Amino acid sequence: MMLGGSQRRILVGIGLAATPPTRTSRRPVAAAALVALALTGILGEHLARSSLPGANLDADFTWLGRRGLLVPMRGAFMFAIGLAVGALLGRTLPALLAAAAVGAALFSGVVVGTEAWRATDAVVLPFEAVGQSGIVIEVRVRAPDGRLLTFDEADAEGWMSEEVQADGSNMRPGYGEVALAVPGERYPTWVAREAAILAGLTVGGAGVAVAAVRRRRPV
Amino acid sequence: MRAWLRLTFQLQRFELLALAAGTVVIVALCLLAAAQLDALAVSHPACFAPDAPVDRFGAPSVPGCAEAFAERVGWDRLGETLLLVTWIAPVVVGLVLGVAIVARELEHRTAALAWSLGPSRWRWLVGRTLPIVLYAGLLLVVVALAGTVVTGARAPEADLGATFLWHGQWGPLVVARGALVLGLGVVAGALLGRTLPALLIGAALTAAFLTGTAVALDAWRGAEAIAVDFGRTGLGPEIEGGMLVGMRIRMPDGRLLPESAGDGLAEGAYTDVAMIVPGDRYALWVLRESTVVIGLGLGAFGLAGWLVVRRRPT
Numbered sequence: 001m002m003l004g005g006s007q008r009r010i011l012v013g014i015g016l017a018a019t020p021p022t023r024t025s026r027r028p029v030a031a032a033a034l035v036a037l038a039l040t041g042i043l044g045e046h047l048a049r050s051s052l053p054g055a056n057l058d059a060d061f062t063w064l065g066r067r068g069l070l071v072p073m074r075g076a077f078m079f080a081i082g083l084a085v086g087a088l089l090g091r092t093l094p095a096l097l098a099a100a101a102v103g104a105a106l107f108s109g110v111v112v113g114t115e116a117w118r119a120t121d122a123v124v125l126p127f128e129a130v131g132q133s134g135i136v137i138e139v140r141v142r143a144p145d146g147r148l149l150t151f152d153e154a155d156a157e158g159w160m161s162e163e164v165q166a167d168g169s170n171m172r173p174g175y176g177e178v179a180l181a182v183p184g185e186r187y188p189t190w191v192a193r194e195a196a197i198l199a200g201l202t203v204g205g206a207g208v209a210v211a212a213v214r215r216r217r218p219v
Numbered sequence: 220m221r222a223w224l225r226l227t228f229q230l231q232r233f234e235l236l237a238l239a240a241g242t243v244v245i246v247a248l249c250l251l252a253a254a255q256l257d258a259l260a261v262s263h264p265a266c267f268a269p270d271a272p273v274d275r276f277g278a279p280s281v282p283g284c285a286e287a288f289a290e291r292v293g294w295d296r297l298g299e300t301l302l303l304v305t306w307i308a309p310v311v312v313g314l315v316l317g318v319a320i321v322a323r324e325l326e327h328r329t330a331a332l333a334w335s336l337g338p339s340r341w342r343w344l345v346g347r348t349l350p351i352v353l354y355a356g357l358l359l360v361v362v363a364l365a366g367t368v369v370t371g372a373r374a375p376e377a378d379l380g381a382t383f384l385w386h387g388q389w390g391p392l393v394v395a396r397g398a399l400v401l402g403l404g405v406v407a408g409a410l411l412g413r414t415l416p417a418l419l420i421g422a423a424l425t426a427a428f429l430t431g432t433a434v435a436l437d438a439w440r441g442a443e444a445i446a447v448d449f450g451r452t453g454l455g456p457e458i459e460g461g462m463l464v465g466m467r468i469r470m471p472d473g474r475l476l477p478e479s480a481g482d483g484l485a486e487g488a489y490t491d492v493a494m495i496v497p498g499d500r501y502a503l504w505v506l507r508e509s510t511v512v513i514g515l516g517l518g519a520f521g522l523a524g525w526l527v528v529r530r531r532p533t
Contacts (some may be wrong), residue, residue: 091233092415093233093318093319093323093414093415093418094233094234094237094416095233095314096415096418097233097234097237097315098237101237101241150285150286151285151286151287152283152285152288155282155283155285156282156283
């Protein structure tokens, strides 16, 4: 099992803030870690492009967050959380536990919040038109008069028949499954939005660390 | 003993409280997920009956079940995630508590005083470790029980005393693995004498030992597996609760060969068979696995004691 980029960042951040100072400068360690994380994002993007040679990954939500810009941004965010918590607590193991909890909570909040925001960007598409590149938010049934029904509502209207229809499905004529989906073309916008949120939280975490270091007693 | 407990709490207060809080959250979520799954099964018996008709996606095709099915999928996913948490819990509890026992005292230079005043370093180590072992054991028993409750709710048809379903994510193995990881954590702490490096090395040792024991136990289990005919309709009910450890082909003379031996042979010249460890062997295998990992944990603790006796107190 390998440590993910975010976990590595937490460890380095806490190591910088919560361990006793030594004569060795820690700046190269932090710089090397940031470079390594950026390289991870670039390599993830290359790996994705090699694995999916036919896909246009500039307009595709496949492996969102596991390739490209979001990898170093998520890592920098966790780094800042580790740094801030380490500076506040001043003890390595408690800082590691607290940073893991705070980082997980904040990151989950970012993911859930972003997903909820992204859902407002969804458009109604025929199910087969979503393809691999978009993100399906919800599947509904479109009634012959254009209403979008939940499956239970559609069941109540009897949208399925016992007999196989001409199109090979059991749906009665006029009914069809549609997806509320965010098309793949919106991928760059959503990457930029999540990156901006993470950048803001990273700056905030670094600010907390700076304030804690300036204010705290050196023991 | 009371002095040992008080000292342990003072030394590792944050970790003990944080892990207790984490356990409370996990248990609460497990009970919530199990209660919701049970309630859905009670309120929609026709949707989740074992013989309910299902569509090509595995969803019940009974009218009016779509919303209930979607709700069940959501709670089941939470249950799945919680069982991953219960699988990882012994690693977190064992490492966080085990690493600090020796490493923190070396890091803070309190070991030198204790070792110079005390009559025996072994006695010192036992005094530091025993309360932690009891505390970790208590937390992991609670987590294991919570995992068992979730497993029962996710698979109500399963006989939990005779099933390898989600093996190692619930029940006694959660506690037993904690003993191994705790021992490895103490070893890493005694070896390195610094908390964060010891945590990283302890994690690497844990990954290596858990992988090694899993591979060895799989091989051991494979030697006990029975061959069950894998007919055109798939595996029959006789393997319910069993663990699939591999596929073979059975030749007309009864020999069991690897699947690749069937390449080029005519259809019907052999029978596909599944190698299964039956579910009624589950209790025996839990006992064996627990014995192996607890034995390794005791060995690790012995190694930690040897390191403590030999090392310089700085």
